[in-house]
């Protein structure tokens with residue numbers, strides 16, 4: 001098992017890469033989508049929570065990520081002594097009609113195929129995604145964590161109808177009537193869309209040597225903004241895996257989201273999926289409570305025994321990357337960095353107890 005750090009697009013800087021390396025990470029998960037586009041957020045290092053109009057403006061529908069920009073990011077990461085393990089999340093501008101089953105679906109399938117081929121050419125082995133209409137919506141922020149540290153949570157269901165012009169909690173068409181609700185969609189219709197997506201894209205992923213890794217619903221509610229969710233209980237991940245037997249059909253296994261689900265024992269869940277060898281990479285964070293009211297917490301201070309989770313992953317032979325995902329912000333001049341350094345230090349100690357080596361593989365430390 002390897003230690004990694006996730007960085008939003010604007011945070012993929014030499015300084016943050018050096019920070020990751022110093023904190024013991026060996027791998028990076030990078031985001032290409034600028035979730036904060038449109039300037040709605042004062043604190044862009046926080047996880048995006050956004051407004052009823054979503055996080056921000058999706059990217060340029062006609063401009064896919066190029067091989068050159070992907071290679072440039074990989075080289076920057078490598079220059080800092082790290083490995084680029086994955087890109088997390090497609091740009092809603094490039095694939096919204098796959099989610100919405102809209103008129104541009106065929107073009108968007110080609111967009112995703114092209115993007116995956118380019119990741120392969122750029123030597124990036126995993127593409128994380130989240131198949132969801134409303135996306136990561138309905139989260140709140142507050143001084144929820146130990147010592148009143150700012151963190152993310154949920155304070156009740158969020159079913160304000162989703163509108164036209166939005167997908168995956170971003171604005172895909174600012175000219176659309178943003179008060180006009182989206183036509184109703186059922187859970188089964190959305191499962192069918194996911195099934196078609198996987199069948200259309202996984203053969204290309206296999207050819208390109210890239211794994212697709214599915215994030216569960218965040219937050220894991222049966223509906224958000226009146227739209228169905230797919231993986232909001234642990235057993236629903238099995239349905240996703242069983243849709244297509246390709247080895248490229250893997251999971252962006254978010255232990256925090258799994259712990260927020262109302263069913264299942266998180267340790268049994270980790271073991272079930274780790275044993276199937278289907279984990280692309282792992283998001284590890286702690287949480288108090290379950291949907292619809294939970295609060296994220298410091299990694300050593302929530303409902304989950306994170307060290308026990310790490311031991312199960314290790315014992316099941318998981319040799320991929322584990323990242324802290326989110327962490328509460330700490331009171332100091334660099335709140336995000338301090339929060340992440342705390343989480344990474346804890347995880348590095350966990351790795352050391354499991355393997356006898358530090359996160360960088362050095363047995364002497």
Ligand SMILES: O=C(O)[C@@H](O)[C@@H](O)[C@H](O)[C@H](O)CO
Nearest residue numbers: 047048089129130136215218
């Ligand atoms: O704010 C974030 O970075 C997260 O909430 C992500 O873990 C998010 O859930 C995933 O990127 C969805 O694919």
